[in-house]
Amino acid sequence: MRLSRPGYLAFTIMLLIVLVWLTAYPIAKHLPQGTFQDPLEKVYNGLNVLFTALAFGGVVVTLLFQAEESRIARREEVERSIFELFQTFTSLDFQHVKDSSFRCLLAAVKSRDYAEFLASRLFVVEQLALPGSSLPILRELDEDKRDKADEDIVHADRADRLMLDNMLNFFAMLAQRESSATVIKHCDFAYDWWRPVLWLLGQLQRERYLASSAIQTYCKNQLVVVTLEALDKVYGHAPLKTREEVWAYVTGHPKMVAFGLDGRFALR
Known part of the structure; x- marks a missing residue:
């Protein structure tokens, strides 16, 4: 023996x-x-x-x-x-979460107004209303929304944003696990696809947080950028330390350009 x-x-x-x-x-x-x-x-x-x-x-x-x-x-x-x-990431139920989340993020890429709205909805105070200019983009990204009335699209968008919350929580839990580096070696989780669109949202959220005393007083949830910084370290991406580095990465990323990035982001 x-x-x-x-x-x-x-x-x-x-x-x-x-x-x-x-x-x-x-x-x-x-x-x-x-x-x-x-x-x-x-x-x-x-x-x-x-x-x-x-x-x-x-x-x-x-x-x-x-x-x-x-x-x-x-x-x-x-x-x-x-x-x-x-099991979670590859399940059929979670595929719906991923699809709905990415629709929200693509709408944010294509419309700076929608992106500002989406970032505001991550806080409990000072939330913006859904901009009317983003409705054609929401219809374009989802066949199920194309024939819906504006009011129905508002409800459908809310459902998609709830799925985005779930996706953000998934990445947050992944980033907090001590075994993340070992796990990621076995399961990629397509982070390279999510990274540029999440950094766009995370940077907008951080800028709103820093600019508002009310948000700083009433909102104590972890910012998206904290999750992204942890995941970047695990995946081996170069850290984005300044605001300028973040926007240079977002606006210069080939995939963001291919998605149809709103030109107004380049003016930030």
Whole structure:
């Protein structure tokens, strides 16, 4: 039977203790008389020495096994995280969440007015109303909205924004997991697709937060940029440290240009 690493170390420690004990008496026989008053009795009782050493060895072995169990538990936790997150991300229900979320973000890319509206809705105060100029874009991005009345589109957009909240929460939970780096090595989660559109939204949200004392007073939820900074670090993206770096990245990203980025973002 093959021993595990802790088992091998435990066997080695016990064997070493027994060997030391077995050699102690012959060595003592050749030492000058009086070095040990009586090797077999009071001061140097062989059995006491052996059992004491074995007890100490048992403590060491216990610690080794505990360390091994912790390592195994950690590995199982990572594997469970990978499985759970992958199941969530690939489920049919979550596909609806992704589709609805990306529609909102694409509308924000195509319309700066809608983007400002979307960022405002991430706070409980100072929320903007849905701009009428964005209704044609919402119809363009979703076939189900094309024949709907304006009032119905408002309700449909609200449903999409609720899905965006779920998507933002998903990325926030991913960023906060200690095992994120290991999980991401196994499941990509298409972050490179989400990154530019999320940074656009996150930067607008941050600018609204910094510009409003009311928002700072009443809104304590974590900003989207905190999640993005954590995910960027895990994925190995260069950090976006300043406002200018963020907007240079957003407005210069080839995919954002292909999506039809509103030219007014370049004026920021």
